[in-house]
Amino acid sequence: MLKLTRVSCLILLLPTLFAISSCSRFDPPVVVPAYGHIDSIHFSVPADSANKQGSASALIPYAWVYLDNNPVGTFELPCTFPMIASNGMHNISIYPGIIPAGVNSPAGINPFYQFYSFNVNIQQGSTYKFKPTSSYYNWVKFPYMESFDESPINGPPRYIINYHGGGNLSAASDTTMMVINKKGLAYHVNSGMVIVNATHNYYIGMTWPWDSLPTNGSTPVYMELNYRATAPFAIGLFESDTATQIQPAVIVYPSSTWTKMYVVFQPTLAVYSIQAYNIYFSMSYVAGDGSDTLLLDNIKILD
Numbered sequence: 001m002l003k004l005t006r007v008s009c010l011i012l013l014l015p016t017l018f019a020i021s022s023c024s025r026f027d028p029p030v031v032v033p034a035y036g037h038i039d040s041i042h043f044s045v046p047a048d049s050a051n052k053q054g055s056a057s058a059l060i061p062y063a064w065v066y067l068d069n070n071p072v073g074t075f076e077l078p079c080t081f082p083m084i085a086s087n088g089m090h091n092i093s094i095y096p097g098i099i100p101a102g103v104n105s106p107a108g109i110n111p112f113y114q115f116y117s118f119n120v121n122i123q124q125g126s127t128y129k130f131k132p133t134s135s136y137y138n139w140v141k142f143p144y145m146e147s148f149d150e151s152p153i154n155g156p157p158r159y160i161i162n163y164h165g166g167g168n169l170s171a172a173s174d175t176t177m178m179v180i181n182k183k184g185l186a187y188h189v190n191s192g193m194v195i196v197n198a199t200h201n202y203y204i205g206m207t208w209p210w211d212s213l214p215t216n217g218s219t220p221v222y223m224e225l226n227y228r229a230t231a232p233f234a235i236g237l238f239e240s241d242t243a244t245q246i247q248p249a250v251i252v253y254p255s256s257t258w259t260k261m262y263v264v265f266q267p268t269l270a271v272y273s274i275q276a277y278n279i280y281f282s283m284s285y286v287a288g289d290g291s292d293t294l295l296l297d298n299i300k301i302l303d
Helices: 002-026 047-053 266-272
Strands: 034-038 062-067 070-076 079-083 088-098 116-122 127-130 144-146 160-162 178-180 191-197 202-207 222-229 233-239 250-252 255-264 277-284 291-302
Touching: 034 062, 062 079, 070 079, 116 127, 191 202, 191 277, 202 291, 222 233, 233 266, 277 291
Parallel strands: 034 127
Antiparallel strands: 034 079, 062 070, 062 088, 088 116, 144 291, 160 202, 178 191, 191 291, 202 277, 222 255, 222 291, 233 250, 233 277
16 A cells, blocks of 8 residues: 555656646746946037027937837936847937927927937947937928017017007007026026016017918927926917917926927917918916016927
8 A cells, every 4th residue: 555655746746847847947047137327418500500400409208118119118318228138239329309398298209309320239228328429300390480689679579579459459569578687597598588577468469470380280399498487378370361360289387497398389270270370489477476477589480
């Protein structure tokens, strides 16, 4: 009886031993990731293109990273991220990501900023520090720019004019944007400034002259600007032929420091099919605050 028990135990153990041996034999090899690190994405405008492309001011808080055309992920900068790759040469592509206003997405790739692509000899377990750069694509058009540098100090800007109400005086601006270069207020050299108060309580100014932009909803249309404001202000569109004020594309919250902003216009252009337009900026006085200030600079429309 004892012999039979031993034989039975041996028979029971054999499948278990085979299973353990099989698992060991077919386990995939352990892959050790390599790591990439990005502090920031540097944006520049070539010196010989400054008159056509304007300021190099940019705000790029995100990076979309691809390894051999496969997505690695979207990362807030600065970041360190894993890359699963075999040892050897691989292609890395890094796309600049921004926070666009005027759409529902909290972040997106800027379609006007070039991506950064390079090859790197990756070794598993190593960390690589990438220093991506970007600039505008060569095909980008700039139908409108206002840097305020060509306008006289303490005079009105060349390319932003007051809105006179279209026959409705209550809708007209009762104050004017002026050009200033006061240190501590102006962004770089000159900036546009509006002050609203109890006496002059409403400002609305619009880009001039009118222009046309794609209305198909798929062609990207952006406005870039730097702003500083003590109260909320609106950015929207006028239909030039009828002087109809379209609902604001965005309401911008106050900022005590200069802030870069990207406004996406193609959804509004597509909904209203606006062929000829002016873009407006408006601010109302908030009672009890004494006065409120709006400062603008480096305004560009891109398509």
